[in-house]
Amino acid sequence: xxxxxxxxxxxxxxxxxxxxxxxxxxxxxxxxAVLAESRGEHLTAAAIHQRAVARSGVPINASTIYRxxxxxxVLSLVRxxxxxxxxxxxxxxxxxxxHHLVCEICGRTEDLPAADVxxxxxxxxxxxxxxxxxxxxxxxxxxxECRAAG
Amino acid sequence: xxxxxxxxxxxxxxxxxxxxxxxxxxxxxxxxAVLAESRGEHLTAAAIHQRAVARSGVPINASTIYRxxxxxxVLSLVRxxxxxxxxxxxxxxxxxxxHHLVCEICGRTEDLPAADVxxxxxxxxxxxxxxxxxxxxxxxxxxxECRAAG
DNA sequence: ATGTGTGCAAAGCATTTGCAGCCAG
DNA sequence: CTGGCTGCAAATGCTTTGCACACAT
Numbered sequence: 001x002x003x004x005x006x007x008x009x010x011x012x013x014x015x016x017x018x019x020x021x022x023x024x025x026x027x028x029x030x031x032x033a034v035l036a037e038s039r040g041e042h043l044t045a046a047a048i049h050q051r052a053v054a055r056s057g058v059p060i061n062a063s064t065i066y067r068x069x070x071x072x073x074v075l076s077l078v079r080x081x082x083x084x085x086x087x088x089x090x091x092x093x094x095x096x097x098x099h100h101l102v103c104e105i106c107g108r109t110e111d112l113p114a115a116d117v118x119x120x121x122x123x124x125x126x127x128x129x130x131x132x133x134x135x136x137x138x139x140x141x142x143x144x145e146c147r148a149a150g
Numbered sequence: 151x152x153x154x155x156x157x158x159x160x161x162x163x164x165x166x167x168x169x170x171x172x173x174x175x176x177x178x179x180x181x182x183a184v185l186a187e188s189r190g191e192h193l194t195a196a197a198i199h200q201r202a203v204a205r206s207g208v209p210i211n212a213s214t215i216y217r218x219x220x221x222x223x224v225l226s227l228v229r230x231x232x233x234x235x236x237x238x239x240x241x242x243x244x245x246x247x248x249h250h251l252v253c254e255i256c257g258r259t260e261d262l263p264a265a266d267v268x269x270x271x272x273x274x275x276x277x278x279x280x281x282x283x284x285x286x287x288x289x290x291x292x293x294x295e296c297r298a299a300g
Numbered sequence: 301a302t303g304t305g306t307g308c309a310a311a312g313c314a315t316t317t318g319c320a321g322c323c324a325g
Numbered sequence: 326c327t328g329g330c331t332g333c334a335a336a337t338g339c340t341t342t343g344c345a346c347a348c349a350t
Binding site: 171173174175194195196212213216217236237238 | 313314315316317323324325
């Protein structure tokens with residue numbers, strides 16, 4: 001269940017921004033901290049917003065959240081996923097990527113290690129003369145807990 | 151590339167609605183016809199709307215499109231997919247399901263036969279005590295054509 | 301100093317909803 | 326007839342954008 005993965009901290013994210021000549025502001029630091037603490041949790045922009053405000057004390061505008069996510073995403077530090085209806089979710093790129101088990105009852109998501117999935121799909125994709133870049137995989141079903149609950 | 155799949159026509163869709171005691175209206179018939187003609191193409195609600203109006207001549211309200219998609223989706227006759235940003239796309243369930251190769255350059259999608267993918271992922275999901283229902287898989291990358299174009 | 305990042309407010313787009321009337325059954 | 330379906334219009338939810346000011350560098 002638990003495995004050793006490359007830990008991504010605030011510093012990696014902040015340094016990523018700095019390395020591009022981008023400026024480190026309070027808002028950006030807070031957002032990076034929230035993402036670093038999330039450890040790969042799937043957060044909506046709204047959730048990131050809430051937490052960033054809570055941790056920094058300072059009000060941050062929603063557009064700043066979106067603009068910062070956009071920047072981090074271009075730097076491949078975070079990734080978007082669109083899991084069914086509702087807002088998009090963002091997660092750290094910390095373990096070479098992973099995919100999603102989405103429970104259609106409770107809505108919780110669980111990670112599916114990328115390495116296992118990748119091999120199977122890459123072969124398929126190449127058979128279609130397609131070069132896979134980002135893998136976005138969502139398996140929607142019923143999680144153990146909800147099944148137990150009936 | 152081409153393979154024989156169970157053909158889904160207007161009748162299957164209309165009969166699906168009728169079998170649930172739902173009413174067959176002009177709008178619904180037009181929408182079903184558009185979907186049947188799409189042969190698994192991925193259509194946004196807006197695209198379905200346009201085509202349905204064009205083919206029936208009668209104006210149809212956008213909300214009717216959404217409400218009809220919803221009904222068809224509950225009957226498992228069509229399926230939603232959320233491929234990156236932008237509007238959701240809908241496609242016929244005609245071959246036991248399929249998944250998506252999405253080109254990040256031209257945006258076109260190609261189908262990935264479900265059967266091949268399913269086996270690999272099902273095992274993974276079950277290892278996580280997860281019962282897969284709908285598989286939603288998108289492999290994002292670069293298609294043969296765009297790669298050739300540089 | 302300088303121009304990048306921010307807040308604010310407004311617009312944008314996809315989708316949903318309430319309600320009154322219409323039409324398929 | 327009668328309730329399910331539709332149109333209309335307004336509301337909603339998420340995200341983007343234009344502009345003027347602030348602050349990191």
